[in-house]
Amino acid sequence: MPDSGLKGTVSALWHSESVQAIESGVPLVGIFGGTFDPIHNGHLRVAEEIAETIGLRELRFVPAGIPRLRHAPAASLQHRAAIVGLAIRGNSRFVLDEREVRRHGVSYSVESLRELRREMGECVILCFIIGADAFMKLADWHSWRELFGLCHFIIVARPGYALASNRYALPQELEDECAQRWASSADSLKYTPSGLVFIAPTTLLDISATSIRAHIAAGKSVRYLMPDAAIDYIAANHLYSGGG
Numbered sequence: 576m577p578d579s580g581l582k583g584t585v586s587a588l589w590h591s592e593s594v595q596a597i598e599s600g601v602p603l604v605g606i607f608g609g610t611f612d613p614i615h616n617g618h619l620r621v622a623e624e625i626a627e628t629i630g631l632r633e634l635r636f637v638p639a640g641i642p643r644l645r646h647a648p649a650a651s652l653q654h655r656a657a658i659v660g661l662a663i664r665g666n667s668r669f670v671l672d673e674r675e676v677r678r679h680g681v682s683y684s685v686e687s688l689r690e691l692r693r694e695m696g697e698c699v700i701l702c703f704i705i706g707a708d709a710f711m712k713l714a715d716w717h718s719w720r721e722l723f724g725l726c727h728f729i730i731v732a733r734p735g736y737a738l739a740s741n742r743y744a745l746p747q748e749l750e751d752e753c754a755q756r757w758a759s760s761a762d763s764l765k766y767t768p769s770g771l772v773f774i775a776p777t778t779l780l781d782i783s784a785t786s787i788r789a790h791i792a793a794g795k796s797v798r799y800l801m802p803d804a805a806i807d808y809i810a811a812n813h814l815y816s817g818g819g
């Protein structure tokens with residue numbers, strides 16, 4: 576059952592249709608949005624661990640076409656998506672979702688989540704995976720409060736970001752919004768289709784796309800930081816070798 580502190584939130588979010596569906600085994604679907612410039616083993620390992628811990632039926636990797644609140648990516652959206660496709664190949668739960676690559680204009684997560692809700696229905700449990708660094712800036716996202724009506728947030732720690740040990744380091748309005756949403760177990764997520772925030776215990780891997788781009792630009796190996804197929808694609812297409 577959900578934690579006692581969550582009962583108010585959960586009962587407010589519950590409606591009889593979802594209760595019935597959840598009792599009969601509604602699937603949990605993970606969404607991992609990212610610039611993925613490029614995807615690396617930090618993303619992949621976290622995705623694998625969360626899929627296992629939460630019991631995801633599938634995990635959709637959604638490369639951002641034109642990401643917000645950051646500099647322009649070094650590689651084109653087609654290349655970034657192709658690398659994600661190669662990196663997840665062979666994992667039966669992992670899926671490449673190219674909706675933000677196909678969409679024109681800036682990538683808003685709220686649009687992707689609205690679309691996924693329409694496609695999958697009100698009862699499916701959507702879990703948006705997000706690093707602690709990105710979650711700290713959630714209040715700057717487009718229509719950010721609406722996101723809690725569309726998905727749960729699964730936060731993963733990153734070296735250097737204190738959120739996992741101190742959730743109260745959040746900006747005030749985000750802390751206030753999350754106050755009644757914290758879930759202390761992965762099990763809680765199964766009782767409502769959206770609206771909770773869970774800090775997932777995952778292996779801390781100090782890998783970033785920035786460091787991978789820097790390694791490649793310096794002519795250094797990135798072996799074991801990302802899958803070989805992704806490394807081969809980057810080399811064949813001369814990506815990141817000019818720096819960035």
Ligand SMILES: Nc1ncnc2c1ncn2[C@@H]1O[C@H](COP(=O)(O)OP(=O)(O)OP(=O)(O)O)[C@@H](O)[C@H]1O
Pocket residue numbers: 608609610611612613617618621704705706707708709710731732733780781782783784785786
């Ligand atoms: N090593 C990691 N461990 C856990 N989460 C990560 C890791 N790297 C990235 N993430 C998370 O994955 C999502 C997508 O990250 P992104 O594609 O921007 O990678 P990045 O390594 O942070 O890139 P960059 O260095 O270019 O900023 C974000 O929510 C980010 O916080």
Ligand SMILES: O=C(O)c1ccc[n+]([C@@H]2O[C@H](COP(=O)([O-])O)[C@@H](O)[C@H]2O)c1
Pocket residue numbers: 607608609610611637639642643644645682683684685709715716717
């Ligand atoms: O919707 C927004 O306004 C928004 C603002 C910033 C980031 N995001 C999403 O957050 C995810 C991680 O972004 P990033 O920049 O850390 O790679 C990715 O799916 C982005 O599209 C979304």
